[in-house]
Amino acid sequence: MNLIQEKRSGDSAIPPNIEALLTDMQQRSLRRIENFGWQLKFVRQPRFEPPIVVVENATGVNIGILEQDGGVNMRPLITLRD
Template sequence: MDKDKRKGDEPIPSNLNTLLNDAQRAGLRQLESFGWQLQFVRHPLFQEPVVVVVNPEGREFGVLEDDGRINMEAHIAFREKN
């Protein structure tokens, strides 16, 4: 996997189960059954992690909310990949 250019962190941390609550883990499993994948986890300072998923075609992104639902209307800013 690519490393984050600012911190050197992996886009999907190895301690994912400690970052997600039960509803998010269940929601992620359900989304994965439809081909969605975990894209990355953001760690804003003093805030809960933001879990970003992508559809099978790689064209739509959403945020996995605390209750396990996907939020397709979340505003996600992306950096350009070199």
């Protein structure tokens, strides 16, 4: 698992309670796409909204959003910073 620190708050990019944040469908989908080299990159936790789960491929070139229903949105409307 990736232990990148969140730049603004110093928190881990992947919270230690990740299983509690993901829906059952997201957990199943994450396990399935990990078999293809994808991994969890970070989780954004906006207030009063479901977490935004960002995954990336093995090369780090492609990213996607792991939707609540387990689908992977390969064209996310999300802004990433370096």
